[in-house]
Amino acid sequence: MNKNFTIKIDEAVLMLMHKKRKKVLTLSVNTTGGGCCPTFEIAEVDMYKPDQTENFESFEQNDITLYIGKNARIAAPTLHFKIKKNFIGATIQVEGLSLKTRDS
Structure with a gap:
């Protein structure tokens, strides 16, 4: 893992964590697919x-x-944690990663 990066956590993420009384964020990169489908x-x-x-x-x-x-x-100089709203609520997402896509 490249350790030459900064971390930015948006205020909305901090507010959500405070509301849920959480003090930990875990970022996992998982591989999925396989078999008859390409992995990503x-x-x-x-x-x-x-x-x-x-x-x-x-x-x-x-x-x-x-x-x-x-x-x-x-892949980016800043790993950026932010909120993405969807129809059932909101999720925390991260920008700045290089992920293997279906086309890779």
């Missing part, structure tokens, strides 16, 4: 401490502990 990667952000912390690098920012998967390929 997805980034998942959760508000819990991972079970296997040895697979993650940890960082502290804004009184938040961030766990970032060691397999995350950070």
